[in-house]
Amino acid sequence: MRPRRANPEPPKPFKFGPHIYLAQTQPGFEPIAWNEIAARYGRGNTAELGRRLVPDRVGMTIFTAPGIAGLKQVRTAEDFFAVVAYRRFPVAPPDPAKRYVPKTPAEHDEDERLGRKTLERVRSASRDARFIEEALAAHVSLVPGSRAGRRLYYRVVARMAGEHPFRRVDLQHAVERGIGERDDHVWHPGGEDADVEFWVTMFPGELLLTMRLSDERLRHREYKVAHLPGSLRPSVAAALGWLSEPADDDIVLDPMCGAGTVLIERAHLGRYAKLIGGDSNPAMLEAARENVGPRYKPIELNSWDATKIALGDASVTKVITNLPWGMRHGSHAENRRLYPYLIEEFRRVMKPGGLIVMLTAETRLMADLMSRGVFRPHKILRVSILGAPAAIYVMRVG
Numbered sequence: 001m002r003p004r005r006a007n008p009e010p011p012k013p014f015k016f017g018p019h020i021y022l023a024q025t026q027p028g029f030e031p032i033a034w035n036e037i038a039a040r041y042g043r044g045n046t047a048e049l050g051r052r053l054v055p056d057r058v059g060m061t062i063f064t065a066p067g068i069a070g071l072k073q074v075r076t077a078e079d080f081f082a083v084v085a086y087r088r089f090p091v092a093p094p095d096p097a098k099r100y101v102p103k104t105p106a107e108h109d110e111d112e113r114l115g116r117k118t119l120e121r122v123r124s125a126s127r128d129a130r131f132i133e134e135a136l137a138a139h140v141s142l143v144p145g146s147r148a149g150r151r152l153y154y155r156v157v158a159r160m161a162g163e164h165p166f167r168r169v170d171l172q173h174a175v176e177r178g179i180g181e182r183d184d185h186v187w188h189p190g191g192e193d194a195d196v197e198f199w200v201t202m203f204p205g206e207l208l209l210t211m212r213l214s215d216e217r218l219r220h221r222e223y224k225v226a227h228l229p230g231s232l233r234p235s236v237a238a239a240l241g242w243l244s245e246p247a248d249d250d251i252v253l254d255p256m257c258g259a260g261t262v263l264i265e266r267a268h269l270g271r272y273a274k275l276i277g278g279d280s281n282p283a284m285l286e287a288a289r290e291n292v293g294p295r296y297k298p299i300e301l302n303s304w305d306a307t308k309i310a311l312g313d314a315s316v317t318k319v320i321t322n323l324p325w326g327m328r329h330g331s332h333a334e335n336r337r338l339y340p341y342l343i344e345e346f347r348r349v350m351k352p353g354g355l356i357v358m359l360t361a362e363t364r365l366m367a368d369l370m371s372r373g374v375f376r377p378h379k380i381l382r383v384s385i386l387g388a389p390a391a392i393y394v395m396r397v398g
């Protein structure tokens, strides 16, 4: 018999209505995406309704906005969705003792009955989803080449957080059945190149049915001609840039720039005075040159060891970097020696009042350096990138 696992607290409900959108990120990046979204729309024009996490998979910020115009500029999210149906379900309260108790056969039967009932409600929620036309119009406006005719091919992507008495594929089928029963369009099940994607997420006691408004182009970006292993996801690089509080007079340094993703994303976030990158690996620098191409001027790319940066003291306003994680690049033992030198060197080249933003999976090493007083960040964000736990450290200098 399967052990009983306590569900986490159900997420806080929000009032459902039109113009509700969802931005998806890697887990832990949702507050950053929300911050950028609020700034792009202008404070007061949008409101956050909640955040959600599918552990190790995605983070979400749910918000209401007057339209999708503001989303076209947002770079810290990987995907956008319109929320087309929302339901709450009663759930058993979480067991505070978090005990593992085997289920009795009667409890098992009750679970199955509840599962069937929930899936039935998922089907009717999909059939009756109210904001499909608005979502279709938003999709057409955001994705060049997409269409919204009478006959539409659709695909359903299902996800679950917490324990549920049904399988993910059952959830997917329940939505497929519901959409197939709608009479607003002629809906046909489709494959990878479907016109419309419905993404459904079941949380403990909550169903979120959304229509995807973006496509792969948002995640992968047009400049990524040279994509190398270890190269950062563009939305993650943009989030690091956003945390550096972009300013027009920024002189931005990525001392270990790899394929240049951080610098390029920073360039897209707003004006700057200069971009400077460096790396010790010539192949990486070559990839960065290819990705940068003739754009993003003025930019300087240097071959150097980041513990001996060829810049004068107090010469940059921002350092934004993805440190070696000791997995693909270097080793943990090497990082123990390397990190203190790196941080000291980053400080040296910073103008007073500047910001250092560092991403790494070496969280234990960073905790150790902080306890030894090597650096003191004012912000630490725990994140997960493609399933790997990591953290972002933000530090103001002098």
Ligand SMILES: C[S@@+](CC[C@H](N)C(=O)[O-])C[C@H]1O[C@@H](n2cnc3c(N)ncnc32)[C@H](O)[C@@H]1O
Pocket: 230, 231, 232, 233, 255, 256, 257, 258, 259, 260, 261, 262, 278, 279, 280, 281, 284, 304, 305, 306, 307, 321, 322, 323, 324, 325, 329
């Ligand atoms: C984690 S990767 C950063 C990848 C980069 N953010 C990107 O998106 O492509 C770390 C980079 O640091 C470089 N690196 C490692 N040790 C270095 C050092 N001592 N000095 C300069 N660069 C170094 C590696 O060559 C690699 O390109």
